[in-house]
Amino acid sequence: xxxxxxxxxxxxxxxxxxxxxxxxxxxxxxxxxxxxxxxxxxxxxxxxxxxxxxxxxxxxxxxxxxxxxxxxxxxxxxxxxxxxxxxxxxxxxxxxxxxxxxxxxxxxxxxxxxxxxxxxxxxxxxxxxxxxxxxxxxxxxxxxxxxxxxxxxxxxxxxxxxxxxxxxxxxxxxxxxxxxxxxxxxxxxxxxxxxxxxxxxxxxxxxxxxxxxxxxxxxxxxxxxxxxxxxxxxxxxxxxxxxxxxxxxxxxxxxxxxxxxxxxxxxxxxxxxxxxxxxxxxxxxxxxxxxxxxxxxxxxxxxxxxxxxxxxxxxxxxxxxxxxxxxxxxxxxxxxxxxxxxxxxxxxxxxxxxxxxxxxxxxxxxxxxxxxxxxxxxxxxxxxxxxxxxxxxxxxxxxxxx
Numbered sequence: 261x262x263x264x265x266x267x268x269x270x271x272x273x274x275x276x277x278x279x280x281x282x283x284x285x286x287x288x289x290x291x292x293x294x295x296x297x298x299x300x301x302x303x304x305x306x307x308x309x310x311x312x313x314x315x316x317x318x319x320x321x322x323x324x325x326x327x328x329x330x331x332x333x334x335x336x337x338x339x340x341x342x343x344x345x346x347x348x349x350x351x352x353x354x355x356x357x358x359x360x361x362x363x364x365x366x367x368x369x370x371x372x373x374x375x376x377x378x379x380x381x382x383x384x385x386x387x388x389x390x391x392x393x394x395x396x397x398x399x400x401x402x403x404x405x406x407x408x409x410x411x412x413x414x415x416x417x418x419x420x421x422x423x424x425x426x427x428x429x430x431x432x433x434x435x436x437x438x439x440x441x442x443x444x445x446x447x448x449x450x451x452x453x454x455x456x457x458x459x460x461x462x463x464x465x466x467x468x469x470x471x472x473x474x475x476x477x478x479x480x481x482x483x484x485x486x487x488x489x490x491x492x493x494x495x496x497x498x499x500x501x502x503x504x505x506x507x508x509x510x511x512x513x514x515x516x517x518x519x520x521x522x523x524x525x526x527x528x529x530x531x532x533x534x535x536x537x538x539x540x541x542x543x544x545x546x547x548x549x550x551x552x553x554x555x556x557x558x559x560x561x562x563x564x565x566x567x568x569x570x571x572x573x574x575x576x577x578x579x580x581x582x583x584x585x586x587x588x589x590x591x592x593x594x595x596x597x598x599x600x601x602x603x604x605x606x607x608x609x610x611x612x613x614x615x616x617x618x619x620x621x622x623x624x625x626x627x628x629x630x631x632x633x634x635x636x637x638x639x640x641x642x643x644x645x646x647x648x649x650x651x652x653x654x655x656x657x658x659x660x661x662x
Contacts, residue, residue, distance in 0.1 A: 271320050278316060279372075282309050283379025286635045287387070290448065292438040293426045296415030303357050306635055310364035317372055327366025328649040330605065331642055335362040337598050341573025351576040358574070358633050365642040370650075373643040377455065380636065384452040385465055387424060387437050388472035391445075394425050395435040395475045402431045416440055435475045443584070446481030447628045449473050451636060453488055454621065458612040463499050480628035487621045491613035556581050560588035564596055571595035574633075586632035587623075602632070602641065609644040 285305065289295050295302040318324060327335065338355050365373060398405060405420040405427055412421040420427045426438050434442040449469055456465040470488070473481045492499045560583050563572055571594045575581075583589050590599045606626065610618035631637050 274316070275320065278313060279375050279379050282313060282376055283383050285309055286376070286380055286639075287383040287448070288438065290634050290636045291440050291444045291629075291631070293414040293416065293419050293440055294421070294423075294438065296440055297413060299415075300353075307357065307360045307364065310361065310368075313372065313376075314364055314367045317368060321369075325367050325369050327363060328646065330601075330645040330649050331362060331366035333601065334598075334641065334645065335359055335366065337570075338574055338594060340570045341593075344570055345573040349573070349575055349578075351574045351580075354574045354576075354633070358638075361633075361635065361638050362642060365638060366645075370643065370646040373639060373646070377639055377643060378460075380639065381452045381455040381460075384448050385456065385469060388449060388452065388469050390424050391435055391437045391472050391475075392468070394422075398427060399433065399475065402427075414440075434477045435472075441629070442476045442478045443480050444629050444631070446473065446476050446478035446484065447625055447631060448636065449476070449481065450484035450621070450625055450628075451640075453484065454610060454613065457488060457492065457496055457499070458610075461496065461498060466496075466499060478628075480624055483624045484621060487617055487624065488613070491617040491621070494617075495613050556583050557585060557588045560585075560592040564591035564599070567592075568596045571598070583630050585628070586626045586630055586637065589630040589632045605641055605644050605648055606637070608648060609640050 286309075289302045289306050336359065338358055341350055342352065342355060368376075409420045409422065411418040411429065413419075414421075414426075416428065418429045420429070424438065426436065428436075432442075435445065436442040437445045437448075439445040439448065449472060453466065453469045453473070456462045456469065470485060473485050560581055563581075571590075571592055574593050581588075581592060583592075587599065587603070590602055594602075603622075603626065607619045607622040610622045612618065613621060626632075
């Protein structure tokens with residue numbers, strides 16, 4: 261009996277350490293500036309990490325989890341592009357990476373993927389805590405970075421790398437934490453916000469995440485924050501109390517005051533910069549951001565309409581369209597059938613904030629970055645594929661009994 265207890269303790273301890281390690285690694289593999297330098301190495305490591313988790317859980321439970329039909333659809337559908345579009349433009353490595361990730365996640369139980377999502381959310385939460393003071397300090401005096409931190413190379417040029425916080429050499433007055441772009445940080449914060457607000461219901465963490473979204477100055481981030489605040493009124497009443505509201509407003513005022521002071525000291529137009537990074541991106545802005553996004557999205561859907569069944573296949577870097585939306589990314593590469601199935605499963609993950617608001621929240625996330633086949637969205641997709649398949653089987657069983 262003592263031996264069994266010790267064995268269980270050992271397995272539980274290993275389980276916790278393995279999943280914390282995976283959570284940290286996946287957070288960095290999901291588009292951090294550090295991973296951009298070693299993308300292939302990180303992709304291989306993601307697959308190896310998932311393989312280790314599958315082997316560990318198989319030994320631990322002495323059971324083999326089989327991927328359900330929904331997961332098999334997502335796993336093998338991209339392979340069709342190898343059959344029907346067998347040319348040099350197809351990114352074979354990317355296809356097999358996606359296949360491997362989906363299949364290995366399908367071999368994990370729903371509980372195990374839930375644990376991965378939870379660890380991932382905690383890592384983003386810790387990064388958010390770090391980002392708040394550092395963002396204020398560097399907004400007030402950006403030169404501190406050049407004085408104390410050496411430059412490091414990255415996929416987008418030289419960066420100041422603190423491992424748990426990065427800044428590009430070009431100071432755009434926006435926070436991006438460890439990620440390649442503020443919009444990518446906003447997406448990760450959006451997931452984290454949903455997780456702690458509607459899944460775990462931890463008010464203190466929710467307030468910190470909300471506050472950390474302000475200095476990101478992201479259109480998508482403000483959209484996610486706005487939808488969450490509305491959803492809180494209907495589905496997270498535990499947050500609607502005087503103490504929470506007062507704390508949120510007080511800290512927001514401090515952050516905004518710090519940002520305003522830094523902009524004033526640098527003689528910058530704070531209103532103009534905020535408008536340029538948010539509202540202008542939804543209009544015909546002088547910078548061309550809106551026009552470029554609009555044109556590439558139109559090109560993507562034109563290709564999707566011309567190839568509605570299987571798309572044009574996953575393209576290599578030289579042939580791919582520069583899209584900033586997971587929806588557009590899936591549409592032209594995988595076709596309309598894959599896109600609609602993907603969106604349906606993905607949107608259902610956020611149903612705890614209501615079907616309508618959850619759908620809006622998910623659509624903002626899907627439209628924010630070309631994140632469709634990165635690890636976070638893959639975790640969400642496969643986790644909810646398991647949930648959806650269980651609901652389908654349960655529904656069929658009830659109807660059969662009737």
